Amino acid sequence: MRGPGVLAAWTFRVIANTKLRRGVVATAGFIVLWEIASRTGISRIPAPSAVAVTFNDLMRDPSYWFSWYLSTQRVFAGFLAAMLLGIPLGLGMAVSRAFYGTVFPVFEVLRPIPPLAWVPASIIFWPTQEMSIAFVTFLGAFYAVVINVIGGAQAIDVRYYQAARSMGSSSWDIFRRIILPGTLPSIVVGATVGIGIAWAVVVAAEMISGGGSAGSMGGAKGGGLGFFIWNSYVGGSYTQIVVGMISIGIAGYISSALLRKLGELVTPWLREQ
């Protein structure tokens, strides 16, 4: 008898919370309209009811979850590399005029090249396909991180430097106690934007490169979520396409929410009062 109680409590919370209520109503409304559109033939995209059935089947299919695993792994590999390289690079450019003058022109020429344009070159350059995809993902996140770090560090008010200097701070103190915490909110923004781009890019990269036949689970459904979508399209399973799309939406949402939560933890002074 536990189930109904929990459900009732949840329903009550949804009704009591305006923000949550609006979200639930909007989502439900969207699904209803979609269902109507599909059933009346206005839209040829499979109806949500059909998608739900496929989703349910896939939940018990390990290869579907392996696609999740592969894409997630690629996103986090690329994203972490982007953070590890992008934060020092951005800080370096913000701190040193000479370094900025040297690196920024190259950076600005490379930046407009879409990560997807790198896919062929990346496949040629990197020894394994896994590395090629992770590299393209890295590029997607990297630019967002660097640009935000530079902007954030440059936006620190000169008064903070002056105050710190007159209280006797060394350059290292200024870096550690002013520049680093002053840039942290922008690092969080860069990370949140960056991981979103990483998801967008990894899916496309998997579609183009054919996913990756690595591993025993490889093959039809083992190439990551992007490959999963493409493969479903080729195989004519339209409900699976939609499941793949929704999966990516959920993955991106969870990643961003996690980063935002983490961001709030490291920037406690920005919490709403």
Add this chain to the structure above:
Amino acid sequence: MKPEPVPSRERSLAETKAPPLRPDPRRRGEIRIADVVKIYGSEATGVRAVDNCTFDVPAGKITVVVGPSGCGKTTLLNAIAGFHSITSGTIHLDGALLCGPGRPKADPGPDRIVVFQNGALFPWKTIIENVAFGPMVQGRLNRKDAFEKARAMLAEAGLRNLESNYPGEISSGMRRRVEIARALMNDPKVLLLDEPYRALDSLTKSVMHEALLETFDRNQVTIFFITHDLEEAIFLGHRVVIMTTRPCRPKKILTVDIPQPRDYSVLTAKRFREYLDETIEAVHEEALKAFAAGERER
């Protein structure tokens, strides 16, 4: 005004454990400004912000500099603080050259602490971390001792129970008081205040003024205070330096002979009104000039 009574346990803690907050008797803080010129841009075509400016800031007194907005008061303060260079002239602090020939820009240092117009508490540090900042980066105190001293300093300023808040969580009036406490933690010779109460409403301002005078009484630190609020200038200042419009130089120096400690009843005293009238007259003339100059430029 006495600080409000402290619960006995807390008071004994502050008295026994904290390092002494009494001012260093050797501390003076006399500033001599002589023939200072500041030109922004090239000497021929640049903007002359400060011109042949000469006056003294006596040690252990409050000197208030008033003048029309944009007249170059802040330029002078930045030169003393070591944030900006001067073009010529000299500035001495207790006989030692801060900036002058061959040394256009003074080194910023904890003997001259600025309290900024819009405040410069670090938003990412809690109140106690902000106040303890100076002694910690200077390596004079370790974290524990710096916090202890900061706690005592905050308590003395009537700012208890704020220490774990962030600056964004307290009122702007509180922030200014915390910032002055942070400045005093460095045992400065001079406090440089750049229109610190400009953005505050007049009620908060009056509370701030009394708090500042109280702080001054306790610490006897030299104060260099910039404002364009004339009442504020006379209420706070032992000496009021009225500046000309740009380029700025002293037009008139008043010695305000109203005994300290002052409180707000002074505002209605006859002497106070006389000083105020004198100041208004001098400043108004300059304001008219500044206005006319502005019209011409347009």
